[in-house]
Amino acid sequence: MQENVNLKSLPTVQDLKEKAAAGHQFTREEVRNLTEAEMMATGAPGPIRKGPAATIQSIYDAQQQFADKAEEMVGKPESEIHRHDAKELHSLESRSLGGHQPPHGSLSSEAQHIVDTRDDD
Numbered sequence: 001m002q003e004n005v006n007l008k009s010l011p012t013v014q015d016l017k018e019k020a021a022a023g024h025q026f027t028r029e030e031v032r033n034l035t036e037a038e039m040m041a042t043g044a045p046g047p048i049r050k051g052p053a054a055t056i057q058s059i060y061d062a063q064q065q066f067a068d069k070a071e072e073m074v075g076k077p078e079s080e081i082h083r084h085d086a087k088e089l090h091s092l093e094s095r096s097l098g099g100h101q102p103p104h105g106s107l108s109s110e111a112q113h114i115v116d117t118r119d120d121d
Contacts, residue, residue, distance in 0.1 A: 005040040007038075007041045007042065009037075009041070010034065010038060011034070012052065013050070013055045016055050016056050016059060016098065017055070017059070017098030017099060017100070020059045020096065020098035020100075021097045021098050021100040025063055026056055026059055026060040026063060027060075030056065031057050031060050034052055035047055035056075037053075038051060038053040058095075059095070062092060062096040063096040065092050065095075065096075066089075066092040066093050066095070066096040067096075069088060069092050070089065070107055073085060073089055074107075078114050078118070079118075081114050081115060082115065083115050085111060085115075086111040086112040086114070086115045090109075090111075092108075093107065
């Protein structure tokens with residue numbers, strides 16, 4: 001990493017959320033690089049609370065959790081998809097998008113549609 005890193009050179013929390021909302025899947029390397037840059041810029045021993053490094057880590061974790069839940073859901077027959085599954089998937093997808101609502105036609109909206117059509121719960 002560069003020695004001359006300052007906070008103004010780092011992406012903002014809003015930049016990271018917008019990038020996630022646009023569909024960018026963050027990598028471990030991006031998380032590590034931003035965390036190291038933030039620590040160099042602040043001299044702090046770890047990420048700033050609610051700062052860019054904490055935000056990218058949170059979004060990255062949410063993206064991984066969403067991917068795991070999506071994989072689980074895709075393998076289920078429609079008859080085994082319940083309202084709590086659709087709600088959990090929606091929550092995870094929203095978090096993976098930096099807090100933005102999933103778009104129409106997303107996996108979570110399709111799961112919700114299946115449940116609503118069946119009206120099982």
